[in-house]
Amino acid sequence: MLPTPVAVDSKLPWVGTTIFTVMSKLATDYGAINLSQGFPDFQAEPALFEATLRAMQEGRNQYPPMAGVSELRTAIADKVEALYGARYDVDQEITVTAGATQAIFTAIAAFVRGGDEVIVFEPVYDSYVPAIETVGGRAVYAQLEFPDYRPDWNQVRSLITPRTRMIIINSPHNPTGSLLDGEDLAVLAELTSDTDIVLLSDEVYEHIVFDGARHASLAGHRELASRSIVVSSFGKTYHITGWKIGYVLGAAELMTEFRKVHQFNVFTVNTPCQLGIAEYMQLASRHLGLAAFYQQKRDFFREQMKGSRFELLPCRGTYFQLARYAGISELSDREFARWMTCEAGVAVIPVSVFYRDGRDDRVVRFCFAKQDATLVAAGEKLRRL
Numbered sequence: 001m002l003p004t005p006v007a008v009d010s011k012l013p014w015v016g017t018t019i020f021t022v023m024s025k026l027a028t029d030y031g032a033i034n035l036s037q038g039f040p041d042f043q044a045e046p047a048l049f050e051a052t053l054r055a056m057q058e059g060r061n062q063y064p065p066m067a068g069v070s071e072l073r074t075a076i077a078d079k080v081e082a083l084y085g086a087r088y089d090v091d092q093e094i095t096v097t098a099g100a101t102q103a104i105f106t107a108i109a110a111f112v113r114g115g116d117e118v119i120v121f122e123p124v125y126d127s128y129v130p131a132i133e134t135v136g137g138r139a140v141y142a143q144l145e146f147p148d149y150r151p152d153w154n155q156v157r158s159l160i161t162p163r164t165r166m167i168i169i170n171s172p173h174n175p176t177g178s179l180l181d182g183e184d185l186a187v188l189a190e191l192t193s194d195t196d197i198v199l200l201s202d203e204v205y206e207h208i209v210f211d212g213a214r215h216a217s218l219a220g221h222r223e224l225a226s227r228s229i230v231v232s233s234f235g236k237t238y239h240i241t242g243w244k245i246g247y248v249l250g251a252a253e254l255m256t257e258f259r260k261v262h263q264f265n266v267f268t269v270n271t272p273c274q275l276g277i278a279e280y281m282q283l284a285s286r287h288l289g290l291a292a293f294y295q296q297k298r299d300f301f302r303e304q305m306k307g308s309r310f311e312l313l314p315c316r317g318t319y320f321q322l323a324r325y326a327g328i329s330e331l332s333d334r335e336f337a338r339w340m341t342c343e344a345g346v347a348v349i350p351v352s353v354f355y356r357d358g359r360d361d362r363v364v365r366f367c368f369a370k371q372d373a374t375l376v377a378a379g380e381k382l383r384r385l
Protein backbone atom coordinates (compact mmCIF):
# COMPACT_ATOMS: atom_id res chain seq x y z
CA MET A 1 0.00 0.00 0.00
CA LEU A 2 1.33 3.40 -0.98
CA PRO A 3 1.20 6.01 1.81
CA THR A 4 0.09 9.52 0.84
CA PRO A 5 1.33 12.77 2.42
CA VAL A 6 -1.95 14.46 1.42
CA ALA A 7 -4.42 15.62 4.09
CA VAL A 8 -7.49 14.32 2.29
CA ASP A 9 -10.26 16.45 3.87
CA SER A 10 -13.02 14.33 2.31
CA LYS A 11 -15.92 16.02 0.54
CA LEU A 12 -18.04 13.03 1.58
CA PRO A 13 -16.80 12.05 5.04
CA TRP A 14 -19.91 9.99 5.87
CA VAL A 15 -19.87 7.98 2.64
CA GLY A 16 -18.45 4.47 2.48
CA THR A 17 -18.77 1.86 -0.28
CA THR A 18 -22.29 1.59 -1.73
CA ILE A 19 -24.44 -1.07 -0.05
CA PHE A 20 -24.99 -2.80 -3.41
CA THR A 21 -21.29 -3.50 -3.82
CA VAL A 22 -20.91 -4.48 -0.17
CA MET A 23 -23.80 -6.99 -0.21
CA SER A 24 -22.96 -8.50 -3.60
CA LYS A 25 -19.38 -9.09 -2.46
CA LEU A 26 -20.58 -10.65 0.78
CA ALA A 27 -22.95 -12.88 -1.22
CA THR A 28 -20.04 -14.05 -3.38
CA ASP A 29 -17.72 -14.55 -0.40
CA TYR A 30 -20.30 -16.68 1.42
CA GLY A 31 -21.82 -18.41 -1.62
CA ALA A 32 -25.27 -16.95 -0.81
CA ILE A 33 -28.12 -16.60 -3.31
CA ASN A 34 -27.83 -12.96 -4.26
CA LEU A 35 -31.19 -11.19 -3.97
CA SER A 36 -29.47 -7.98 -2.84
CA GLN A 37 -28.15 -5.77 -5.67
CA GLY A 38 -30.75 -5.22 -8.40
CA PHE A 39 -29.77 -7.11 -11.54
CA PRO A 40 -31.21 -10.07 -13.44
CA ASP A 41 -29.48 -13.46 -13.30
CA PHE A 42 -30.83 -14.33 -16.76
CA GLN A 43 -29.72 -13.36 -20.26
CA ALA A 44 -30.99 -10.65 -22.56
CA GLU A 45 -32.24 -11.84 -25.96
CA PRO A 46 -29.75 -12.85 -28.70
CA ALA A 47 -31.31 -10.28 -31.08
CA LEU A 48 -29.84 -7.49 -28.95
CA PHE A 49 -26.35 -8.99 -29.04
CA GLU A 50 -26.59 -9.67 -32.79
CA ALA A 51 -27.59 -6.07 -33.53
CA THR A 52 -24.72 -4.77 -31.38
CA LEU A 53 -22.15 -7.13 -32.91
CA ARG A 54 -23.32 -6.16 -36.39
CA ALA A 55 -22.75 -2.49 -35.58
CA MET A 56 -19.20 -3.32 -34.46
CA GLN A 57 -18.49 -5.38 -37.56
CA GLU A 58 -19.86 -2.66 -39.80
CA GLY A 59 -17.24 -0.31 -38.37
CA ARG A 60 -19.42 1.75 -36.06
CA ASN A 61 -16.69 1.88 -33.43
CA GLN A 62 -15.60 5.51 -33.27
CA TYR A 63 -16.97 8.39 -31.22
CA PRO A 64 -20.67 8.94 -31.77
CA PRO A 65 -22.14 12.46 -31.54
CA MET A 66 -21.91 13.90 -28.03
CA ALA A 67 -25.67 13.56 -27.40
CA GLY A 68 -25.82 9.98 -28.72
CA VAL A 69 -26.40 8.38 -32.14
CA SER A 70 -29.44 9.79 -33.92
CA GLU A 71 -30.84 6.27 -34.47
CA LEU A 72 -31.16 5.79 -30.72
CA ARG A 73 -32.43 9.29 -29.98
CA THR A 74 -35.09 8.83 -32.64
CA ALA A 75 -36.11 5.46 -31.20
CA ILE A 76 -36.38 7.06 -27.74
CA ALA A 77 -38.46 9.97 -29.07
CA ASP A 78 -40.82 7.51 -30.79
CA LYS A 79 -41.19 5.37 -27.68
CA VAL A 80 -41.81 8.31 -25.37
CA GLU A 81 -44.37 9.78 -27.76
CA ALA A 82 -46.20 6.46 -28.09
CA LEU A 83 -46.33 5.96 -24.32
CA TYR A 84 -46.73 9.44 -22.87
CA GLY A 85 -48.03 11.50 -25.80
CA ALA A 86 -45.15 14.01 -25.77
CA ARG A 87 -42.79 14.51 -28.71
CA TYR A 88 -39.27 15.42 -27.54
CA ASP A 89 -37.00 16.99 -30.14
CA VAL A 90 -34.44 14.42 -31.30
CA ASP A 91 -31.64 16.96 -31.68
CA GLN A 92 -32.18 19.20 -28.70
CA GLU A 93 -34.20 17.45 -26.04
CA ILE A 94 -32.78 13.91 -25.72
CA THR A 95 -29.29 12.88 -24.53
CA VAL A 96 -27.96 9.34 -24.21
CA THR A 97 -26.05 8.80 -20.95
CA ALA A 98 -23.76 6.20 -19.40
CA GLY A 99 -26.60 4.82 -17.31
CA ALA A 100 -28.99 6.62 -14.99
CA THR A 101 -26.35 7.18 -12.31
CA GLN A 102 -24.31 9.41 -14.61
CA ALA A 103 -27.47 11.12 -15.82
CA ILE A 104 -28.47 11.95 -12.26
CA PHE A 105 -25.01 13.14 -11.26
CA THR A 106 -24.71 15.28 -14.37
CA ALA A 107 -28.15 16.84 -13.91
CA ILE A 108 -27.34 17.73 -10.31
CA ALA A 109 -23.95 19.16 -11.27
CA ALA A 110 -25.55 21.19 -14.06
CA PHE A 111 -28.25 22.85 -11.94
CA VAL A 112 -27.29 22.81 -8.26
CA ARG A 113 -24.94 25.50 -6.94
CA GLY A 114 -23.16 25.63 -3.59
CA GLY A 115 -25.73 26.27 -0.83
CA ASP A 116 -28.74 25.32 -2.96
CA GLU A 117 -31.31 23.01 -1.40
CA VAL A 118 -32.51 19.82 -3.06
CA ILE A 119 -35.56 18.00 -1.74
CA VAL A 120 -35.29 14.22 -1.73
CA PHE A 121 -37.63 11.57 -0.35
CA GLU A 122 -36.53 9.04 2.26
CA PRO A 123 -35.93 6.16 1.87
CA VAL A 124 -33.70 7.72 -0.80
CA TYR A 125 -31.77 5.91 -3.54
CA ASP A 126 -28.18 5.97 -2.48
CA SER A 127 -26.58 8.00 -5.27
CA TYR A 128 -28.64 11.19 -4.95
CA VAL A 129 -27.33 12.77 -1.74
CA PRO A 130 -23.61 12.16 -2.40
CA ALA A 131 -24.08 13.79 -5.82
CA ILE A 132 -25.81 16.81 -4.24
CA GLU A 133 -23.09 17.18 -1.60
CA THR A 134 -20.22 16.76 -4.05
CA VAL A 135 -21.34 19.95 -5.78
CA GLY A 136 -21.91 21.79 -2.49
CA GLY A 137 -25.70 21.49 -2.38
CA ARG A 138 -27.74 20.58 0.69
CA ALA A 139 -30.20 17.69 0.76
CA VAL A 140 -33.53 18.40 2.47
CA TYR A 141 -35.46 15.30 3.44
CA ALA A 142 -39.16 14.58 2.92
CA GLN A 143 -40.50 11.26 4.17
CA LEU A 144 -42.23 8.36 2.46
CA GLU A 145 -43.78 6.80 5.54
CA PHE A 146 -43.65 3.07 6.25
CA PRO A 147 -45.60 0.95 5.36
CA ASP A 148 -47.28 2.64 2.33
CA TYR A 149 -44.38 4.91 1.46
CA ARG A 150 -46.65 7.62 0.02
CA PRO A 151 -45.44 11.23 -0.18
CA ASP A 152 -46.90 13.76 2.23
CA TRP A 153 -47.25 16.77 -0.06
CA ASN A 154 -48.02 19.11 2.83
CA GLN A 155 -44.64 18.23 4.27
CA VAL A 156 -43.04 18.90 0.88
CA ARG A 157 -44.82 22.26 0.72
CA SER A 158 -43.34 23.17 4.11
CA LEU A 159 -39.83 22.23 2.96
CA ILE A 160 -39.81 24.45 -0.13
CA THR A 161 -37.82 27.67 0.42
CA PRO A 162 -36.37 30.33 -1.89
CA ARG A 163 -33.18 28.22 -1.86
CA THR A 164 -34.90 25.11 -3.22
CA ARG A 165 -33.33 24.51 -6.60
CA MET A 166 -34.39 20.95 -7.30
CA ILE A 167 -36.78 18.21 -6.21
CA ILE A 168 -35.78 14.63 -7.01
CA ILE A 169 -38.59 12.15 -7.41
CA ASN A 170 -38.39 8.45 -8.19
CA SER A 171 -41.37 6.44 -9.41
CA PRO A 172 -41.64 3.46 -9.51
CA HIS A 173 -39.68 3.80 -6.30
CA ASN A 174 -36.55 1.93 -5.30
CA PRO A 175 -36.46 0.42 -2.68
CA THR A 176 -40.15 0.50 -1.72
CA GLY A 177 -41.99 -0.38 -4.96
CA SER A 178 -44.46 2.49 -4.43
CA LEU A 179 -45.80 4.59 -7.32
CA LEU A 180 -46.79 8.20 -7.88
CA ASP A 181 -50.11 8.72 -9.68
CA GLY A 182 -51.79 11.49 -11.63
CA GLU A 183 -53.00 13.19 -8.46
CA ASP A 184 -49.47 13.33 -7.08
CA LEU A 185 -48.31 14.99 -10.28
CA ALA A 186 -51.14 17.52 -10.07
CA VAL A 187 -50.05 18.53 -6.56
CA LEU A 188 -46.42 18.68 -7.60
CA ALA A 189 -47.37 20.97 -10.48
CA GLU A 190 -49.23 23.25 -8.10
CA LEU A 191 -46.31 23.28 -5.61
CA THR A 192 -43.72 24.17 -8.22
CA SER A 193 -45.65 26.60 -10.40
CA ASP A 194 -44.13 30.10 -10.27
CA THR A 195 -40.83 28.76 -8.94
CA ASP A 196 -37.46 28.07 -10.56
CA ILE A 197 -37.39 24.55 -9.20
CA VAL A 198 -36.02 21.92 -11.57
CA LEU A 199 -37.54 18.46 -11.19
CA LEU A 200 -35.25 15.50 -11.61
CA SER A 201 -37.44 12.47 -12.22
CA ASP A 202 -35.77 9.09 -11.89
CA GLU A 203 -37.98 6.77 -13.94
CA VAL A 204 -35.60 3.87 -14.50
CA TYR A 205 -38.39 1.37 -13.67
CA GLU A 206 -40.93 3.09 -15.97
CA HIS A 207 -41.87 -0.19 -17.67
CA ILE A 208 -42.19 -2.21 -14.46
CA VAL A 209 -45.59 -1.32 -12.97
CA PHE A 210 -48.10 -3.92 -11.84
CA ASP A 211 -51.78 -4.77 -11.49
CA GLY A 212 -52.86 -2.65 -14.44
CA ALA A 213 -51.38 0.62 -13.10
CA ARG A 214 -50.04 3.12 -15.64
CA HIS A 215 -46.69 4.75 -15.12
CA ALA A 216 -47.21 8.47 -14.42
CA SER A 217 -44.23 9.88 -16.31
CA LEU A 218 -43.40 13.53 -15.89
CA ALA A 219 -42.85 13.45 -19.64
CA GLY A 220 -46.59 12.99 -20.02
CA HIS A 221 -47.51 16.02 -17.89
CA ARG A 222 -46.94 19.11 -20.02
CA GLU A 223 -46.47 21.60 -17.20
CA LEU A 224 -44.14 19.37 -15.19
CA ALA A 225 -42.25 18.19 -18.28
CA SER A 226 -41.29 21.79 -19.05
CA ARG A 227 -39.28 22.03 -15.80
CA SER A 228 -38.03 18.42 -15.67
CA ILE A 229 -35.10 16.24 -16.52
CA VAL A 230 -36.58 12.76 -16.93
CA VAL A 231 -34.15 9.86 -16.52
CA SER A 232 -34.44 6.27 -17.74
CA SER A 233 -32.08 3.30 -18.04
CA PHE A 234 -31.84 0.55 -20.63
CA GLY A 235 -30.14 -1.61 -18.01
CA LYS A 236 -33.46 -2.25 -16.28
CA THR A 237 -35.58 -2.46 -19.40
CA TYR A 238 -33.51 -4.87 -21.49
CA HIS A 239 -31.79 -6.92 -18.74
CA ILE A 240 -28.35 -5.37 -19.39
CA THR A 241 -27.44 -3.49 -16.21
CA GLY A 242 -23.74 -3.98 -16.99
CA TRP A 243 -23.96 -2.05 -20.26
CA LYS A 244 -24.55 1.20 -18.36
CA ILE A 245 -26.68 3.03 -20.90
CA GLY A 246 -29.62 5.31 -20.21
CA TYR A 247 -30.98 8.61 -21.38
CA VAL A 248 -32.46 11.91 -20.28
CA LEU A 249 -35.32 13.98 -21.68
CA GLY A 250 -35.71 17.68 -21.05
CA ALA A 251 -36.77 21.00 -22.51
CA ALA A 252 -34.10 22.39 -24.87
CA GLU A 253 -33.00 25.16 -22.51
CA LEU A 254 -32.52 22.70 -19.66
CA MET A 255 -30.86 20.18 -21.96
CA THR A 256 -28.36 22.77 -23.14
CA GLU A 257 -27.16 23.15 -19.53
CA PHE A 258 -27.18 19.38 -19.00
CA ARG A 259 -25.00 18.88 -22.06
CA LYS A 260 -22.50 21.52 -20.97
CA VAL A 261 -21.62 19.20 -18.09
CA HIS A 262 -22.24 15.90 -19.89
CA GLN A 263 -19.71 16.69 -22.63
CA PHE A 264 -16.92 17.09 -20.07
CA ASN A 265 -18.12 14.35 -17.79
CA VAL A 266 -18.33 11.35 -20.15
CA PHE A 267 -18.54 13.25 -23.47
CA THR A 268 -20.60 10.40 -24.94
CA VAL A 269 -21.51 6.72 -24.67
CA ASN A 270 -20.14 3.72 -26.58
CA THR A 271 -21.38 3.56 -30.17
CA PRO A 272 -22.15 -0.10 -30.95
CA CYS A 273 -24.31 -0.65 -27.86
CA GLN A 274 -26.33 2.47 -28.72
CA LEU A 275 -26.92 1.15 -32.24
CA GLY A 276 -27.77 -2.33 -30.98
CA ILE A 277 -30.36 -0.94 -28.57
CA ALA A 278 -31.79 1.41 -31.23
CA GLU A 279 -32.50 -1.56 -33.49
CA TYR A 280 -33.76 -3.79 -30.68
CA MET A 281 -36.18 -1.12 -29.45
CA GLN A 282 -38.08 -1.11 -32.73
CA LEU A 283 -40.20 -3.99 -31.46
CA ALA A 284 -42.27 -2.25 -28.80
CA SER A 285 -43.38 -5.50 -27.18
CA ARG A 286 -39.83 -5.81 -25.82
CA HIS A 287 -40.43 -2.99 -23.34
CA LEU A 288 -44.21 -3.17 -23.19
CA GLY A 289 -44.05 -6.82 -22.13
CA LEU A 290 -41.83 -6.08 -19.16
CA ALA A 291 -44.63 -5.31 -16.70
CA ALA A 292 -46.35 -8.69 -17.23
CA PHE A 293 -42.98 -10.46 -17.16
CA TYR A 294 -42.01 -8.99 -13.80
CA GLN A 295 -45.50 -9.20 -12.34
CA GLN A 296 -45.28 -12.95 -12.90
CA LYS A 297 -41.88 -12.93 -11.14
CA ARG A 298 -43.26 -10.88 -8.25
CA ASP A 299 -46.19 -13.23 -7.78
CA PHE A 300 -43.97 -16.28 -8.10
CA PHE A 301 -41.58 -14.94 -5.46
CA ARG A 302 -44.44 -14.02 -3.12
CA GLU A 303 -45.75 -17.56 -3.57
CA GLN A 304 -42.34 -18.94 -2.54
CA MET A 305 -42.45 -16.74 0.56
CA LYS A 306 -45.81 -18.14 1.68
CA GLY A 307 -45.36 -20.08 4.86
CA SER A 308 -42.28 -18.04 5.81
CA ARG A 309 -42.33 -15.70 8.78
CA PHE A 310 -41.56 -12.65 6.63
CA GLU A 311 -44.35 -10.10 6.34
CA LEU A 312 -44.51 -8.92 2.73
CA LEU A 313 -45.26 -5.27 2.02
CA PRO A 314 -47.14 -4.14 -1.11
CA CYS A 315 -45.12 -4.05 -4.33
CA ARG A 316 -46.71 -1.93 -7.07
CA GLY A 317 -43.70 -1.59 -9.33
CA THR A 318 -39.89 -2.18 -9.72
CA TYR A 319 -38.32 -5.60 -9.26
CA PHE A 320 -37.93 -5.28 -5.50
CA GLN A 321 -40.01 -6.79 -2.73
CA LEU A 322 -39.83 -5.36 0.80
CA ALA A 323 -40.46 -7.56 3.82
CA ARG A 324 -40.56 -7.11 7.59
CA TYR A 325 -38.73 -9.71 9.57
CA ALA A 326 -39.82 -8.79 13.13
CA GLY A 327 -41.29 -12.30 13.51
CA ILE A 328 -37.88 -13.85 12.86
CA SER A 329 -35.27 -11.71 14.56
CA GLU A 330 -34.65 -8.72 16.77
CA LEU A 331 -31.41 -7.80 15.03
CA SER A 332 -31.05 -4.40 13.40
CA ASP A 333 -31.69 -4.62 9.66
CA ARG A 334 -27.98 -4.26 8.83
CA GLU A 335 -27.07 -7.08 11.19
CA PHE A 336 -29.99 -9.11 9.92
CA ALA A 337 -28.93 -8.63 6.27
CA ARG A 338 -25.43 -9.76 7.18
CA TRP A 339 -26.75 -12.74 9.08
CA MET A 340 -29.08 -13.64 6.19
CA THR A 341 -26.15 -13.60 3.79
CA CYS A 342 -23.56 -15.35 5.91
CA GLU A 343 -25.75 -17.82 7.82
CA ALA A 344 -29.08 -18.22 6.00
CA GLY A 345 -27.64 -18.18 2.47
CA VAL A 346 -29.78 -15.40 0.93
CA ALA A 347 -28.35 -11.90 0.48
CA VAL A 348 -30.69 -8.91 0.89
CA ILE A 349 -30.46 -5.12 1.25
CA PRO A 350 -31.21 -3.48 4.64
CA VAL A 351 -33.59 -0.55 4.05
CA SER A 352 -32.14 1.64 6.83
CA VAL A 353 -29.19 2.50 4.55
CA PHE A 354 -31.59 4.67 2.56
CA TYR A 355 -32.21 6.92 5.62
CA ARG A 356 -29.83 9.65 6.75
CA ASP A 357 -30.43 8.86 10.42
CA GLY A 358 -30.45 5.09 9.87
CA ARG A 359 -34.15 4.78 10.71
CA ASP A 360 -34.79 1.07 11.02
CA ASP A 361 -38.30 -0.33 10.51
CA ARG A 362 -36.87 -3.87 10.46
CA VAL A 363 -37.43 -4.11 6.71
CA VAL A 364 -35.19 -5.74 4.07
CA ARG A 365 -35.33 -5.62 0.27
CA PHE A 366 -35.33 -8.68 -1.99
CA CYS A 367 -34.63 -8.47 -5.74
CA PHE A 368 -36.87 -10.87 -7.67
CA ALA A 369 -35.32 -10.25 -11.13
CA LYS A 370 -34.14 -13.85 -11.03
CA GLN A 371 -34.74 -17.15 -12.77
CA ASP A 372 -37.59 -19.14 -11.25
CA ALA A 373 -35.06 -21.77 -10.10
CA THR A 374 -33.18 -19.09 -8.13
CA LEU A 375 -36.40 -17.90 -6.50
CA VAL A 376 -37.38 -21.48 -5.63
CA ALA A 377 -33.98 -22.12 -4.05
CA ALA A 378 -34.21 -18.85 -2.09
CA GLY A 379 -37.78 -19.64 -1.01
CA GLU A 380 -36.68 -22.98 0.45
CA LYS A 381 -34.11 -21.23 2.61
CA LEU A 382 -36.42 -18.37 3.59
CA ARG A 383 -39.26 -20.62 4.69
CA ARG A 384 -36.91 -22.33 7.13
CA LEU A 385 -36.21 -19.12 9.07
Ligand code: PMP
Nearest residue numbers: 099100101125174204233235246
Ligand atom coordinates in the same frame (compact mmCIF):
# COMPACT_ATOMS: atom_id res chain seq x y z
N1 PMP B 1 -31.95 5.06 -10.02
C1 PMP B 1 -32.54 4.01 -9.44
C2 PMP B 1 -33.78 4.23 -8.64
C3 PMP B 1 -31.99 2.75 -9.57
O1 PMP B 1 -32.56 1.71 -8.97
C4 PMP B 1 -30.81 2.60 -10.33
C5 PMP B 1 -30.10 1.30 -10.50
N2 PMP B 1 -30.61 0.22 -10.20
C6 PMP B 1 -30.25 3.70 -10.92
C7 PMP B 1 -30.84 4.92 -10.74
C8 PMP B 1 -28.99 3.61 -11.73
O2 PMP B 1 -29.19 3.07 -13.00
P1 PMP B 1 -27.97 2.74 -13.94
O3 PMP B 1 -27.53 1.36 -13.63
O4 PMP B 1 -28.51 2.87 -15.33
O5 PMP B 1 -26.89 3.74 -13.65
Ligand code: GLN
Nearest residue numbers: 020021036037038039174
Ligand atom coordinates in the same frame (compact mmCIF):
# COMPACT_ATOMS: atom_id res chain seq x y z
N1 GLN C 1 -29.90 0.22 -8.48
C1 GLN C 1 -29.42 -1.10 -8.14
C2 GLN C 1 -30.14 -1.53 -6.87
O1 GLN C 1 -30.91 -0.80 -6.34
C3 GLN C 1 -27.95 -1.12 -7.91
C4 GLN C 1 -27.12 -0.31 -8.80
C5 GLN C 1 -25.74 -0.19 -8.27
O2 GLN C 1 -25.19 -1.14 -7.76
N2 GLN C 1 -25.20 0.97 -8.33
O3 GLN C 1 -29.92 -2.61 -6.42
